[in-house]
Amino acid sequence: MAEVTVENSITPEPKGNVVSRFVWTYVFATDHKVIGLQFLFSSLIWFFVGGFLALAVRWQLAWPWSDMPIFGHMLFAESGGQMSPGFYNMLFTMHATIMIFFVIIPILAGAFGNYLISLMVGGEDMAFPRLNMMSYWFMWPAFVCIILSFFMPEYGAAAGWTSYPPLSVFQGDAQSLWLLAMVFVGISSMMGSINYLTTIIQMRAPGMTMFRMPMTVWGMFITAIMQAFALPVLTAALLMQLSDRLLMTGFFLPENIAVNNGVATSGGGQVLLWQHLFWFYSHPAVYIMILPAMGMVSDIISCFSRKPLFGYRPMVYSITAIAGLGFIVWGHHMFISGMNHTLAMSFMVSTMLIALPSGIKVFNWIGTLWGGKLQLTTPMLFCVGFVSMFVIGGLSGIVMSAPPVDIVIHDTYYIVAHLHYVLFASSVLGVLGAIYFWFPKMFGRMMNEKLGKIHFFLTFVFLNGTFFPMHFLSRMPRRVADPYIYEGLKDLLPLNQFMTICAIGMGLTQLIFVANFFSSMFFGAKAGRNPWNANTLEWTTVSPPPHGNFDVQPIVRRGPYEYSHPSTECDFFPQTETS
Amino acid sequence: MNRFWSVLFLLVPVLGIASVLMAMYGVAPLESAWLPKSLSQAGDTIDQLFNGIHLLSAFILAGTVFTIGWALWRFSDRGDSNEKALYVTHNTKLEITWTVIPALILIFLAFFQMKSWAENKMDRPTVTVDGVTDFKPPMVMVKAKRFGWEFYYAGDDGVVETEDDIFVENLLVLPAGEEIVLQMESRDVIHSFYVPELRLKQDIVPGMTQFVWFNAREEKEIEIMCTELCGWGHYMMKAKLNFVSRAQFDAWIEEQKSAYSPEFKNEAEPAAFLRESNKSFSAKLSNVARPLLKLKIN
Structure with missing residues (x-):
């Protein structure tokens, strides 16, 4: 087949002085890789903001009403540096909001989705480069709204990231900014998901059939479908709550409730309606936050096991099953919300069913490891960490899917333990593994292995020290500024202090990552095209790839996991290689 | 160094199960950490479910993460052989096994707990006065x-x-x-x-x-x-x-x-x-x- 040189027809190469070059390269960027890096850097910055908020939450739980270090005297000088209970509510609200909407979703779908999809399916860019640019631009109004909200009364939205009305409707103005920010994030994700779907369906290289796509692309594909279907519901609900706040409508407000001596509301609304609409998006969002990570982990584990991914098709089907079932399980967040109790039974069954495809994935990852020739590099360690932590998060999910058990653990620290095992110990470990794995492709240099392994070890130990003991706090309600006001919880103080110390350790550990990231960016060992001897298409081009991605049009001849194929000399068999 | 990482992963199920059992049977320092003593019959039933599902989960956790740790121990590349990794792409029988067995366990769990839920949330107590309930x-x-x-x-x-x-x-x-x-x-x-x-x-x-x-x-x-x-x-x-x-x-x-x-x-x-x-x-x-x-x- 003729080799076709890819023409760069999307944007002209930037010309002119430094400022205009910068603006054209980084502001009006239509190159999917630049946009991916924009998402990566902004998410990492927010990751540290969200982390600080989490540490402040932990500070209050370990040493309640003591002087907050550094910020205490800036914000609460009149009370001697101790935070107010409203401020505490802001802390966990904004921690969750930032981590979910500004870190995990944008870093998975925005950063890795943008960076990898085109490279992995062999396209020159995304299907809609300008829509892609817009999708990053729409993050900025959200950033501005959230930053502004920190300067509103109570220093930000404080109704929990779930924002249940009527409380959220009677919150300060920061809540309106929060709602607006979420609308902007939603629009950004929507644009991204349309773009990913079109790119994956339309822009694949010759020979790249759907079942020759790497799991990363499958994860992004299914995630994009979920976003496209679930986001409109959230956006509608957000606008309804906004109009309840600003236009005095009553979508979520029943008759005759009065808060803070205000007049009784007009009413006519349903409080539970918000919860249904919110969780109809936010439960699929849980899978939006893990499926891409599962895809990337599958690729990385297969590469470093030097072995084909065990059960590629069952892996694809199980991702699809998780996504499909993910739309009919939202009621398990509402077992004790006052929702019809018979309905809880059906949500329980669908929730338990989701354990099956998740189990299939775990077993297949173990099947991939088994009999391999494992190279325990930093990305591999993070991914094996992902799998073992996901087992814990998944199993505690089964525990709480049982409605009678959920009566006890609902809205307690057990839930906090579960969600952090899934979102932090799984998704974030997967993301970190993916950063270590694709860093050579992104910046053309290797990250430091020794620092990477120290980073993994300390993160792994501290995260278990922080989150595992939370399983034992199943009688300590979450979102309570001072749990020790209850006689029955006073004995939990030492355990909470232990967790806080581990959390601080985990926060400090991330500085190793920052140091490694930036020093490797400038001084790391040069990476060639394919430092890990991997099969997928992105490793056939130079590191970092130029605008337009490939110097020659890749022709795909086989699946992405032909490691240690008996007919080849070496232990990998790139997708483009002629046999 | 490979051995070190396998031991780290093997520690996860060991410590995890040890702490679950300690909390369940009231061993220090987790003796009072989990749930306080139940005060009602319905609470006892929930406790049985709670402990039962946790034991089952601990068993599955042990099995899977132990296998991961063991695979790391056993199959790490120590650079001492030129042999390639096993070339296996899939095994349909295995896939069916690890779908069907968990499915059966989950169906059992689903039906088993329905009674407790009904007692707690659905069967509101009744009284009969003059033949009217x-x-x-x-x-x-x-x-x-x-x-x-x-x-x-x-x-x-x-x-x-x-x-x-x-x-x-x-x-x-x-x-x-x-x-x-x-x-x-x-x-x-x-x-x-x-x-x-x-x-x-x-x-x-x-x-x-x-x-x-x-x-x-x-x-x-x-x-x-x-x-x-x-x-x-x-x-x-x-x-x-x-x-x-x-x-x-x-x-x-x-x-x-x-x-x-x-x-x-x-x-x-x-x-x-x-x-x-x-x-x-x-x-x-x-x-x-x-x-x-x-x-x-x-």
């Missing part, structure tokens, strides 16, 4: 408000929300050894009624009426927690719950009748009533800025 009338009407609990005991007529209700704030005294039904409503935002010892939790949603029922087997002083974020004072929304003997309870109720004259006027003029009852309360809240709400009032 009806729901057992609630003994107390719980009104949740920011940031406290109001309890209205049914007076002599045995019906809540009438003129002779007995009002008590942030203290619920109930007879032990009897099936008790509470009716719950919210005055403002969502609250949640949580008593860990009774394994009882129910959100109280404005605009809806909830019923809970329980039967405490011993006399004990415990606490009611609010487990749904209801504003800045959410953390201090607690009430005492005292289970006493029937005789003590009757004496206490008499005491309350003389001590406090309730003015519960239901449905008369709801909006005005709510404003009245919130007045003292709002004084405490005046330091919190509510610019938007002010806008609404003006």
Whole structure:
């Protein structure tokens, strides 16, 4: 087949002085890789903001009403540096909001989705480069709204990231900014998901059939479908709550409730309606936050096991099953919300069913490891960490899917333990593994292995020290500024202090990552095209790839996991290689 | 170094299971960490489920993560052989096995727990009077408000929300050894009624009426927690719950009748009533800025 040189027809190469070059390269960027890096850097910055908020939450739980270090005297000088209970509510609200909407979703779908999809399916860019640019631009109004909200009364939205009305409707103005920010994030994700779907369906290289796509692309594909279907519901609900706040409508407000001596509301609304609409998006969002990570982990584990991914098709089907079932399980967040109790039974069954495809994935990852020739590099360690932590998060999910058990653990620290095992110990470990794995492709240099392994070890130990003991706090309600006001919880103080110390350790550990990231960016060992001897298409081009991605049009001849194929000399068999 | 990482992963199931068992069987330092001692029959059933599912999970955790650690130990590349990794792409029989076995376990779990859920949330107690069976009338009407609990005991007529209700704030005294039904409503935002010892939790949603029922087997002083974020004072929304003997309870109720004259006027003029009852309360809240709400009032 003729080799076709890819023409760069999307944007002209930037010309002119430094400022205009910068603006054209980084502001009006239509190159999917630049946009991916924009998402990566902004998410990492927010990751540290969200982390600080989490540490402040932990500070209050370990040493309640003591002087907050550094910020205490800036914000609460009149009370001697101790935070107010409203401020505490802001802390966990904004921690969750930032981590979910500004870190995990944008870093998975925005950063890795943008960076990898085109490279992995062999396209020159995304299907809609300008829509892609817009999708990053729409993050900025959200950033501005959230930053502004920190300067509103109570220093930000404080109704929990779930924002249940009527409380959220009677919150300060920061809540309106929060709602607006979420609308902007939603629009950004929507644009991204349309773009990913079109790119994956339309822009694949010759020979790249759907079942020759790497799991990363499958994860992004299914995630994009979920976003496209679930986001409109959230956006509608957000606008309804906004109009309840600003236009005095009553979508979520029943008759005759009065808060803070205000007049009784007009009413006519349903409080539970918000919860249904919110969780109809936010439960699929849980899978939006893990499926891409599962895809990337599958690729990385297969590469470093030097072995084909065990059960590629069952892996694809199980991702699809998780996504499909993910739309009919939202009621398990509402077992004790006052929702019809018979309905809880059906949500329980669908929730338990989701354990099956998740189990299939775990077993297949173990099947991939088994009999391999494992190279325990930093990305591999993070991914094996992902799998073992996901087992814990998944199993505690089964525990709480049982409605009678959920009566006890609902809205307690057990839930906090579960969600952090899934979102932090799984998704974030997967993301970190993916950063270590694709860093050579992104910046053309290797990250430091020794620092990477120290980073993994300390993160792994501290995260278990922080989150595992939370399983034992199943009688300590979450979102309570001072749990020790209850006689029955006073004995939990030492355990909470232990967790806080581990959390601080985990926060400090991330500085190793920052140091490694930036020093490797400038001084790391040069990476060639394919430092890990991997099969997928992105490793056939130079590191970092130029605008337009490939110097020659890749022709795909086989699946992405032909490691240690008996007919080849070496232990990998790139997708483009002629046999 | 490879051995080090395999040991690290092997430690996960070992420490995980050890701590689960310690919490379950009350071994220090986790002896009091998990759930407090159950006070009711329904709570015991939930505990059995809770412990049973945890044991099962611990077993599965051990199996999977141990296999991961062992695979790392066994199959790490130590650079001492030129042999390639096993080339295996899939195994349909294995896939079916590890789909069907968990499916059977989950179906069993799903059916097994339905009874407990029904007992706790669906089968509201009934009484039969003169051959007519009806729901057992609630003994107390719980009104949740920011940031406290109001309890209205049914007076002599045995019906809540009438003129002779007995009002008590942030203290619920109930007879032990009897099936008790509470009716719950919210005055403002969502609250949640949580008593860990009774394994009882129910959100109280404005605009809806909830019923809970329980039967405490011993006399004990415990606490009611609010487990749904209801504003800045959410953390201090607690009430005492005292289970006493029937005789003590009757004496206490008499005491309350003389001590406090309730003015519960239901449905008369709801909006005005709510404003009245919130007045003292709002004084405490005046330091919190509510610019938007002010806008609404003006």
